[in-house]
Each structure stands twice: as C-alpha cells, then as structure tokens.
Amino acid sequence: MDEHRQIFIHESHEQITELNNSLLALESNPEDAEAMDAIFRTAHTLKGNAAAMGYENASTLAHALEDLLDEVRQGRIEVSPELMDLLFDGIDELEAMLAEISETGETTIDPEETGGEIRALIEAELAADAAADEPVEADAETVGETDEARETPDRVDGLVSGDLADALTTLAAGADDPLVHARVDVGDSDMKGVDGLFVLQAVEGAFGDYESAPPADDIEDGDYDEGFDVFVVADSPAVVEAGLDAVSQVESVDVTDVSAAVGHEPVVAESEVEGDTGKADDRTEAGADADTTTPATDDLDVEAVDEVTEKPDRAGMDDSISSVRVDVxxxxxxxxxxxxxxxxxxxxxxxxxxxxxxxxxxxxxxxxxxxxxxxxxxxxRLIPLKKVVNKFPRLVRDIARDQEKQVDFTIEGEDIELDRTILTEIRDPLMHILRNAVDHGIESPEEREAVDKPPEGRVKLTATRERDHVTIEVSDDGGGLDVDSIRTKAVEKGVKTQGELDAMTDSEVYDLVFHPGFSTNEEITDISGRGVGMDVVHSTVTQLDGTVSVDSEPGEGTTVSLRLPVTVAIVKMMFVRVGDTEYGIPVKNIDEVARLKDVHTVKGDEVIEHDDDIYPVVRLGEVLDEPAASRNGDGMLLRIRPEKRQVALHCDAVLDQEEVVVKPLEGVLSGIPGLSGTAVLGDGDIVTILDVVTL
The missing domain is CATH 1.20.5 (Single alpha-helices involved in coiled-coils or other helix-helix interfaces)
Structure with a gap:
C-alpha cells in the first residue's frame, strides 16, 4: 500500500469513528450544537480527503451526508430515529468502501442508492418548507448542483464586493479582531488537492471559521491555479502571515487587512497602538483603507514580533515534527x-x-x-484502550435499537494503555460480553417498569490499572444470572455433579458460564446468548496470562471482570529444578519462597497454613511426571499469590531469576493445561514456562 493511501485509510477510519460517536451524542441530545458542529466538520474533511485521493464514489457519498448534515445544522430537518438510521447507513457504506480501498486500492460500491435516499430526504424537506410558506433558498451545493457555477474573482476588490461579500460580512460580524485576506501560493504541486486540503485544515485549526475563493470543495479537488484566497478573523495580518508561512505546503503568502471593505470596525487595544516605550505603532487604526497592507517585520517593536511568532505554535501550526507513524x-x-x-x-x-x-x-x-x-x-507497543472501545458505543446502540431497548452506555478509563497484542486479542471477547449484556442482560422497557426500574438500562465499561495489570469490567443493571438455573443446567449437561455444586460458592457457580456451549437461556437469538462465546472469552484471556470472572445479583445485574497484564513476552522468571528438568515460573505470580516444612495432611492431601489460610501443596514432580523428582521431605515451596491461585508449588530446587523472552505455544501445543510457553536461555536450552492457573 502506497504511503498516501495508507495515511488516507488510517485517518478516514479515525474520522468514521468520530462521526459514529458524535452522531450518538446528537441522537441522545438533538440540541447538542457542539456535537452537530463536530459531525459537520468531520464529514467535510472526510469528503475532501476522498476527493483529493481520487475516490469519487466515497467523496460523492460523503458529500451527500455533508449536505444532509448541513440541513440539520441549519434547523431545516429535525433529528429523528429515521434520520439517524439513514446517517448511520451512510457511514456504514463509507466504511465498506474504505475496506475495499484498503484491500484493492479502489472501491466498486455504488453510492447511488444511499445517496439517492439522502438527496430525496433533503428535497422532500425543502418542498415541505416551501409548501408551508417557509421557503428555503438553497445554494447550488444543497440541491446537488456542482460548484462550477460559482465565480472565482481574481482580485481582492472583486472578492470583497462580489459573491463573497455577504459571507465575509457574516464572518466578521461581532468580532473584535480585523478581517484578514491571505493570498496563498502553493507553487507547482503534483497533488494540488492534497496540498490545498492541508492548508485549509491548518487555517481552520488555527483561526476557526474561514471563507475561501474558490470554495473549499474546489480547493480540495485541486481546481485552482497556483494559489487561492482565504479570509479569516485574526489578531493581525502578521499573525496570519507567520502562521501560514509555517505550513510546509505554502510557497508564499501575501496578507491584507480588508476590514474596511466590508464595513467591519475591529477594536484596537492601546497596546496595539502604542508600545511600552511610548512609541506609536505603525499599524493602521480601524477604518483604514482596504488596500492598506501589513507593515514589514522591521516596523514592529520586539514584543510585537514575539507575539507574532509565538501564536501560530500555540495554534498547532508549528512546522516541527512531534510524532511519526510507524508501520506495525x-x-x-x-x-x-x-x-x-x-x-x-x-x-x-x-x-x-x-x-x-x-x-x-x-x-x-x-x-x-x-x-x-x-x-x-x-x-x-502500548496503545490506549480507546483504540478498541471507541467503536463500542455504536455497537451497543445498534443492538439496543434492534431489540427495541433503551440503553445508556458509558466508558471510563479509555486512556489506560495495553500492549498492542493484548488489545488486539481482547477486542472480540469484549464484544461478546457487551452483546450479552444488551441482548440478554438488559430487559425491555416494559419489563423494567414492571419491577420499578427506569425504562432505560445501564451498561458500563470500566478500566483501571494496578501496577502491571489492567482490570476491565463490563457491568449492566439488567436481570442478572439465576444461580439455581445455572446449577440445574450444570447437572443436566454433565458439567458438575450435584455434590460438587453443593460445595461450590455462588461465585464459583457463576464461572460455569465459561464452559463451552453453556447457557441458561431458553431462547437463542442471532445476536448472542449468555454463555454463547463466553468460552472464547475465557480461553483468550487465559492465553494472555489473564483471568476472567463473573459476579451477578438476580434482578440487579451482572459484572464480567477481565484482569490482564499490561505487557507480554519479556517476563522476569524464576527458574526451578524438578527432577532433572528446569522450568520457569513468572515471578509476578509468586508470593513467597521457603523450604519445605510445616506440611500437614488433611484427608490425604498435603496443605500448608499462611495467615490462617489453607494452601494445598502441588508437587510438580507428580504433576509433570518427572521420575527423578524428590518424593520425600526435601525441596522448596513456592507459595502462589492467592489472587492468582491459592496453592503452594513444590520443586526440588530454586535456581535463579532472569528476564527472558517468552514465546507462546502454538499449533497442537497451544492450550495445554499447565503450560504457557517456552523461553530460550543463554546456553541455548529451551525451558518450559508453567501456567500456575491451569496447572
């Protein structure tokens, strides 16, 4: 994949995620002006990027979405479930186009059907407004015409007195700062659309709203000569000039204060008229002639120069490179x-x-x-959790809407970082858990109201970090799990005997949902089933050297907890000898190392006591079938941390500790209970790493 396409794909995926989440915010609060503005800006950028790269189908669909969003922003179309469904359908189609572009370099998906639905909705609303004697004067872009009909005047005088006059008056209205014109020249460029897009994004990021000639769509399509005109409200022309000079795509820029040409009177502070030394500044006061240009840097005092050079950096237009993208x-x-x-x-x-x-x-x-x-x-290798979970709000919304349920989904701790490998592996397990929570956890509004619950259910994903581990919890306030039903199913399926179940705590019984195919639901849906896929959750988390558990309260809800290491692969290991063989045990799992003593036998099983707790003794020689292992009272005991597994491991000798590279077992060896991987020692020997949880 070429570099430009790779950047386009990466940025477009981020923009689609932003669109989804901003649309969710708008759906929950149609009066959220901030969400509406964010949606419109993102859709506009997505359209421009696609056009600049030559992906016309994607650009056409994004353009239609942008027009529809503009109608919503202007208050001519109301936010409704049907409108949101159409917007989400359009975004899904854009995402499908991106998948094709990523794989083949182009897309064959025809945007005509979805785009036609969008255009039809716009035209129907406009017609309804006209019929109600509330005519809406739509510009050429709103009704689907091209921007070619717009004239692009050549000179500043023509711009401020021609088609742009009203737009510039609106842009400057109420502002204390002057209206500044900048003639931007990008020179002889092979990618005029891309270069123009970068310049406009820099302008918007530094100065906010702007107007341009030709229009932004034409600039992003590369439809201009060597340069174009931009109008912004800024502290001074010098600030605009310094800012645009810092953009690498800009070859040259000329700036002019055009406030007077549109009847705008900026407020000039005393410090701008007279410096600290009492010397008058050479800059013109408000109301100066429109042709007055910005003075050269030599005409400004030292403090003014500092102000000019610092502001673009604070606005995000610094030309230094603070980060780079690295291929995985x-x-x-x-x-x-x-x-x-x-x-x-x-x-x-x-x-x-x-x-x-x-x-x-x-x-x-x-x-x-x-x-x-x-x-x-x-x-x-550490990546914020939000790279995975920021797609989940849309997932929860779609499932809830399909189930005709009301769900409030929140995320906490999304900035916590995990190793890229772990983050990639837990994405599907978390999706399984969320589907279960919405589909079979949260009740229908009618069922909730019948038991005095609010009609809207709550699902919450929370991440917390403690030292070298991260805990991710997915909780819901739904109907919960019925422990008696689980016990009955466990006997019916032969998972446990009645005697074994009687000796188990409720927490241990809840963990039976991780057994393959185990489910207490009589009805299986096409979305999920409590227990369907939970065995995948358990096996995936276990392979990552983590743990997963379930806690539930009938009628109150369910919480699924995943405890995962922050990083993998290079681990500090304690090496022990069992018979004639060397094994490794992660140091993080060991609480104490001591000589074999004070071992008691209870009902034929060896145990030790520690802080009034009982730890069963597991003799590694017997478990690993090592014939040369000690069977008498010699050796060492490694007491494992109780949160990991409350046992004490017996070995013949403890050798040393080292940081080693752990390779997970693959193929037919993967998933063997008691083994987590291998490590290559300095002498070339391969040592097996034990998994104390499944041993």
Whole structure:
C-alpha cells in the first residue's frame, strides 16, 4: 500500500469513528450544537480527503451526508430515529468502501442508492418548507448542483464586493479582531488537492471559521491555479502571515487587512497602538483603507514580533515534527531485535559465570542500556484502550435499537494503555460480553417498569490499572444470572455433579458460564446468548496470562471482570529444578519462597497454613511426571499469590531469576493445561514456562 493511501485509510477510519460517536451524542441530545458542529466538520474533511485521493464514489457519498448534515445544522430537518438510521447507513457504506480501498486500492460500491435516499430526504424537506410558506433558498451545493457555477474573482476588490461579500460580512460580524485576506501560493504541486486540503485544515485549526475563493470543495479537488484566497478573523495580518508561512505546503503568502471593505470596525487595544516605550505603532487604526497592507517585520517593536511568532505554535501550526507513524511490521521487527538482544545479554552473562570471570562494568552498562531500550520498545507497543472501545458505543446502540431497548452506555478509563497484542486479542471477547449484556442482560422497557426500574438500562465499561495489570469490567443493571438455573443446567449437561455444586460458592457457580456451549437461556437469538462465546472469552484471556470472572445479583445485574497484564513476552522468571528438568515460573505470580516444612495432611492431601489460610501443596514432580523428582521431605515451596491461585508449588530446587523472552505455544501445543510457553536461555536450552492457573 502506497504511503498516501495508507495515511488516507488510517485517518478516514479515525474520522468514521468520530462521526459514529458524535452522531450518538446528537441522537441522545438533538440540541447538542457542539456535537452537530463536530459531525459537520468531520464529514467535510472526510469528503475532501476522498476527493483529493481520487475516490469519487466515497467523496460523492460523503458529500451527500455533508449536505444532509448541513440541513440539520441549519434547523431545516429535525433529528429523528429515521434520520439517524439513514446517517448511520451512510457511514456504514463509507466504511465498506474504505475496506475495499484498503484491500484493492479502489472501491466498486455504488453510492447511488444511499445517496439517492439522502438527496430525496433533503428535497422532500425543502418542498415541505416551501409548501408551508417557509421557503428555503438553497445554494447550488444543497440541491446537488456542482460548484462550477460559482465565480472565482481574481482580485481582492472583486472578492470583497462580489459573491463573497455577504459571507465575509457574516464572518466578521461581532468580532473584535480585523478581517484578514491571505493570498496563498502553493507553487507547482503534483497533488494540488492534497496540498490545498492541508492548508485549509491548518487555517481552520488555527483561526476557526474561514471563507475561501474558490470554495473549499474546489480547493480540495485541486481546481485552482497556483494559489487561492482565504479570509479569516485574526489578531493581525502578521499573525496570519507567520502562521501560514509555517505550513510546509505554502510557497508564499501575501496578507491584507480588508476590514474596511466590508464595513467591519475591529477594536484596537492601546497596546496595539502604542508600545511600552511610548512609541506609536505603525499599524493602521480601524477604518483604514482596504488596500492598506501589513507593515514589514522591521516596523514592529520586539514584543510585537514575539507575539507574532509565538501564536501560530500555540495554534498547532508549528512546522516541527512531534510524532511519526510507524508501520506495525517495523515495530514488530524492532521488538524482535530487542528480544534477541535480551537473549544475547543472558548468554553473555552465563558464559562469564561459567568461566568464573569477574563482573565487568562494561557488561553492567550493557545491562542498563538494553534494559532501557527494552522498556522503551515495550512502551512503544502500548496503545490506549480507546483504540478498541471507541467503536463500542455504536455497537451497543445498534443492538439496543434492534431489540427495541433503551440503553445508556458509558466508558471510563479509555486512556489506560495495553500492549498492542493484548488489545488486539481482547477486542472480540469484549464484544461478546457487551452483546450479552444488551441482548440478554438488559430487559425491555416494559419489563423494567414492571419491577420499578427506569425504562432505560445501564451498561458500563470500566478500566483501571494496578501496577502491571489492567482490570476491565463490563457491568449492566439488567436481570442478572439465576444461580439455581445455572446449577440445574450444570447437572443436566454433565458439567458438575450435584455434590460438587453443593460445595461450590455462588461465585464459583457463576464461572460455569465459561464452559463451552453453556447457557441458561431458553431462547437463542442471532445476536448472542449468555454463555454463547463466553468460552472464547475465557480461553483468550487465559492465553494472555489473564483471568476472567463473573459476579451477578438476580434482578440487579451482572459484572464480567477481565484482569490482564499490561505487557507480554519479556517476563522476569524464576527458574526451578524438578527432577532433572528446569522450568520457569513468572515471578509476578509468586508470593513467597521457603523450604519445605510445616506440611500437614488433611484427608490425604498435603496443605500448608499462611495467615490462617489453607494452601494445598502441588508437587510438580507428580504433576509433570518427572521420575527423578524428590518424593520425600526435601525441596522448596513456592507459595502462589492467592489472587492468582491459592496453592503452594513444590520443586526440588530454586535456581535463579532472569528476564527472558517468552514465546507462546502454538499449533497442537497451544492450550495445554499447565503450560504457557517456552523461553530460550543463554546456553541455548529451551525451558518450559508453567501456567500456575491451569496447572
């Protein structure tokens, strides 16, 4: 994929997500002017980007959406469920176009049907207004005509007294600052539409509303000569000139104060007329002739120059590059090189120990540098949770509307970061959980009102971080899980015996929903079923070295909790010997290491006591079938953290601790209980890493 297309795809996906979420905000509050403005700006940018890249189908559909949104913004079309459905359908079609463009470089999806529905709605509303004696004077773009009919005057005088006069008067109305004209020249450009688009985005980001000649659509299509004209309200012409000079696509810019030409009288502060030294400023006062140009920098005092040069930076027009996009494959390659560096460092350290070489300051320095590099690369892989969850509000909205339910969905902690691999893997499990919460958790408005609940249900996704773990909870205030029904189903399906169920707590019974195919719902829908897909949730989280649990209160709701590590792969490991074999156990899972002592036998099982809690002893030699393992009272005990698993592991000896690169088991070996992966040691030996949860 070429660079420009890759950037276009990436930015368009972000814009579609913004559109979805802003539309959801507008749907919940049709009076939300901020959401309406955000929707219109995003749709306008999406249309311009598509046109600049030559994707006419996408540009045409985005243009139709923009026109419809403009009618809504102007108050000529009311926000309604039918309107929102049409807007969401248009966005879904745009997303489908993007998928095709990403895969093949072009799209074959015809926007005529959806675009026709949008145009028909606009025309019907305009006709209804006219019939009600409230005529709406639509411009050429509103009724679907092209912008070619608009004239593009050549000179400033013609612009401020011609077609743009009314628009410029409106732009300057009520402003204290002057109306500034800028003639922007982009020179000989191979991508005039893209360059023009970047300039307009920079102008909008720095100065807000603007007018242009030719219109923005033509500029974004590259339909202009070497330059175009832009009008903004700003502190001074010098600020506009400095700001536009900082845009890399601009070859040259000429600015003029044109306030007088449209009858605008900006307010001039004393500091702008006279500097601190008492010397009068050479700038003209309000009401000066329209042809008066901005003085050269030499005519300004030092403080004024500072003001001019600082403001564009604060407005986001700094020409320094503060971030870059990195291809995921390149990031993975870098990560792989760091893994090799860590392994080589371990090899070197072990060789020195084997040769009885004294510690070297150079090797210590290498340890420090490689550790810092490792931490930096790990941080580069961290991505905010919102990259995944920001698509969920639309998912919840569509399911609720399909089920004719009312759902208030909120997200907290979306800025918490997780490793890219973990974030990618948990997306589908979280979708499973959310579908279950809305489809089978939240009751219908009638059912909720019958039990004195508000008709609108609540679903909440919350993320919190504690040290090197992140907990994600999805909770709802729906009907909850029936523990007795789960017990009955467990016996019917042969998952547990009645005796085993009697000995289980309610919390343990709730976790049975993770059993493959387990569901207490009599009715299976095409969206979800409580239990359908929950085994996938459990297996995915477990493979990521995390845990998942369910808590519920009948009639009050259900909470599904996922506890996940922040990062994966490079882990500090404690190595133990079992018989003649070496194994690794993640240090983060170990609470205490002690010699084997004070072991009691209860009903034939070995246990130890710690802080009045009982920890069953698991002899690794027996579990792993190591014939040379100790079967007597010798050895060491590793007490595992109770939140992970309340057991104590017995081994023959504890060897050492090291940071190693852990490779997950793949193929037929993946999913084996008790094993989580392998690690390559410095001497080339491959060591199996134990999973204490499934052991």
């Amino acid at each position: 494959d390149q990031l993975d390659t870098l990560y792989g090189l760091v893994e090799q560096l860590v392994t080589s460092r371990i090899k070197l350290r072990r060789e020195m120990d084997d040769l009885d070489i004294k510690k070297s300051e150079n090797l210590d320095e290498l340890d420090k540098i490689s550790s810092n590099l490792q931490n930096t690369v790990m941080d580069m």
